[in-house]
Amino acid sequence: MKVIIFLGPPGVGKGTQCSLLSSRLGVKHISTGAIIRQEIASESALGLKVKGIVESGHLIDDKSMFLCLENALSSMTLNQNDIVLMDGIPRNLSQAKEFDSLLSKFSSKVDLVLSLTADLxxxxxxxxxxxxxxxCGKVDSIVAHTxxxxxxxxxxxxxxxxxxxxxxxxxxVRRRFTVYQQETFPLVSYYADRKLLSIVDGLKSPEIVYAEIVSILMRK
Ligand SMILES: [Zn+2]
Incomplete structure (x- = not known):
């Protein structure tokens, strides 16, 4: 498998791009929420433990999170050329190192890191x-002062x-941005040092962002 990590502050449009990439290109998408729900649904011992943590409103510890991730990766039938997109993991430097060692168990490594950027x-x-x-739940963009x-x-x-x-x-939005800057942003230089980083302007329209991402994927 080829592993791509998606970085970017909450609200920059990572979710939208992940949906486009998975529906149009068949890219596999792994988000923290999805792997946790999958583990809970399996009713494993780990699933029950994680369910308890979620219901108590606490954050899931890294160890449990990585066990969920390992199970999710094991349960997927992946070919050499399948692309797996990571959204939400790793979230900090220690998770990035943990993620590297998890991937080595699958004889794999991080192939590309896409950083979607936006000014706060x-x-x-x-x-x-x-x-x-x-x-009806419709989300709409409405001009200011309406x-x-x-x-x-x-x-x-x-x-x-x-x-x-x-x-x-x-x-x-400001609070989550600050958390991202403090915890996750250091990963940008971590992966840049390893020559894995590509930067995309997340403030452009979703279709333009998508086209830029696809052109980066083609060059890899
Ligand atoms: Zn409505």
Whole structure:
């Protein structure tokens, strides 16, 4: 397998790109959320332990997380040329080292690291335009200074139903960005030193970002 790590602050569009890459190119996508849900669903001893941690609202320890990841990788039938995209792991330097040793068990290594970048203030602006319909769940980008109480949902037509999700509030976006800068950003130079890093501007439109990622993949 070829392993690609996706880095970038929360909200930069990693999830969108992962969906595009998996639906259009058949790239396998591994996210922390998915491997945890899969382990819980298997009802293994590890799954039960992880379920307890999740239900108590705590963060899953690295050891359990990597066991879930190892099980997920083992359960996938992967060919030499299959691309596996990592979203959310590794999240810090110690996880990056742990990830290297896990991959060596699969006779594999990190092949490429894509860093989606965004300026914090631009990211906040993007989220300030993002509203969600309380009636149908549609997420919509609405220009600033719109009177939201007089706005009708483009999907279901309901008037005044758009609200801001907690995750999209400027304070939340700023806090998560800071955590990313402190914990995860050091990985950018870690992988740059190993000549594995490619940088993509995450503030461009999703289709342009996608095209740039595909052209990087073609060159590898
Ligand atoms: Zn709606």
């Amino acid at each position: 203030e631009k990211l906040v602006e993007r989220f300030e335009r993002r509203w969600t319909c309380s009636a 009177d939201i109480s007089k706005y009708s949902c483009v999907s279901c037509g309901k008037l005044g139903s758009m609200f801001r999700r907690k995750d999209d509030e400027p304070e939340t």
